[in-house]
Amino acid sequence: MNNYNENEGSYTYYVYMITNNYRSMYYTGVTNILKLRLEQHNENIKKAVKLLQQNTT
Known part of the structure; x- marks a missing residue:
């Protein structure tokens, strides 16, 4: 997915x-x-969690 905004000339990041x-x-x-x-x-x-459960049994 490309979040490029052509109007602003920038990408959106969170x-x-x-x-x-x-x-x-x-x-x-x-x-x-x-x-x-x-x-x-x-x-x-x-x-x-699954890995921890396997290692504790």
């Missing part, structure tokens, strides 16, 4: 800060597709 459910960790970053980045973040969390 600075984000998200946290886990316990607010014990914060994640910050920059992206031009916020919805996709949030989906990627959530998928990475699921993978990490």
Whole structure:
């Protein structure tokens, strides 16, 4: 997805800060597709939880 604004001659980017459910960790970053980045973040969390569960059994 291209967020180029021809009228302004610029791209749109988002600075984000998200946290886990316990607010014990914060994640910050920059992206031009916020919805996709949030989906990627959530998928990475699921993978990490699954890996931790496998290592503790």
